[in-house]
Amino acid sequence: MAEGKRDIVEVLKAIDRRIIFLLIALAVILPLAFHLVFSVHSSPIVEAIFDKVESLPPGSKVLISFDYGPSTVPENQPMAEAVARHVLHKDLKLYMMAVWATGPPQTEVLIRNVIQTDFQDKVYGVDWINLGYKAGNQGLINAILLDLKGMYTTDINGTGIGEFEMMRDVDNLTDMSLIICIGSGFPGVREWVQFAGDPGDIPVAGGVTAVEAPLLYPYYPRQLLGLMGGLQGAAEYEAALVSKYPQFEASSEQAIQLMGPQTVAHLVIIAFVVVGNIAFFAERRRERRRKA
């Protein structure tokens, strides 16, 4: 090999990080630009949540806690919207709250995208309510397990909680038929299981980022009835929803559409790991030959 000229192993071993960044950027941009969409199949752990919502009789109370912020919106928001759409379509009562200070703005997004778009006939305080954020993390969950009205004396707009029809027969969390925490860290699904689901014997389901999902498997299925993990989890719920209710095909396929870029990005990462290993083994072989 001529001096100053690198062979293929050297090139593969030291790919400039700017090339990696560029390929990852293209892996995300191109599928978005060309609307690359794959069909998604739901897994048992996500179907369990869908089936639970399906099985609840009309009028049952479902609490969704928005425990995430803007950083994880692409993963968490589609889950929240798909579940809320399903809950309202089944004529269940939707209670929304947040243990994260960044949760209420996401609730507002959901109200715009789901309630004001697809469920204009649903009445605030009768079919759905927004309780807002309160400080206290797991302490708050523990407190509302025993006395919800004591902690939430008003809704997010400052209206007395007693004025809402759907709050009249709610004293604490045990009145809920299902709690769904859409979260991305602490406090999140784990705290809802430990401080509400377990002590109150209330079914708890979760929707979390892909990074957090493996940490919650020890609770599934006895303490956590189902889990949506990352964008894939959200897409699986959307797939189940659209399959049963095709009228939501136009409005409830955010995550399914985002799975295109994610799939290609995963493939690019796998390709880089393979390339890195080819270079590693080629170099090791070369060193062995040199020593021999």
Add this chain to the structure above:
Amino acid sequence: MRVQIPLIITFIVGIALIVAIFVPHDPFHRMNEEFSVYFDLIAVFAFILGGGNLLKIHGNRISRRSRDWKYSIVTVVGFLTMLIVGAFKIGGPPGLTGDVTAEGSWFKFMYDSVFVSCQATMFSLLAFFVASASYRAFRAKTKEATLLLIAAFIILIGRTPLGHYMTGWLPQQLEFLHIPNLSNWILSIPNMAGQRAIMIGIALGIISTSLKLILGIERSYLGGEGK
């Protein structure tokens, strides 16, 4: 007395909370609820403490021109700006009950335009660093590393629709080799076993530390290096 009184309070509250959890009848049951409310009250005051602490630490860094002190200016300016526009409800409905996030308020504008964009950018950058780090560090150097690599490939493919495309054609008898099923198996069996072991270890650690605190053996939280 400065040491004994906090120790007595810790002992009484610690024992009371344990009893409240294990005896779900009044008055202990009620006690659990009351303590939760106190906890929430203290949590609200913690915001003031946290804000003061942030100003103190970054103020010191700026005044001493410590390493990266310029970033501390950004932190303090960002914190004070959000605090002022939020507390005085600039641009939004005034008064104590005025909605700080109402349309037109500066707080909402800054939240949507600065905070949301910054958080989204920070999280998005992870994809680039994960790709770069995987390429550089993920090597099949040992048997264990090879197993980890194979598991990572299965999860990466299994958590996308590709898994179905690649192995969806497998006959019923070989369904366990279907990549999404393999991915679920890895998450539900080996991952869960590892996570449970870690969780049990953490729980035992928390129990032992809590007992040390309740019994007054661990006193570092009182300050004064445990004297």
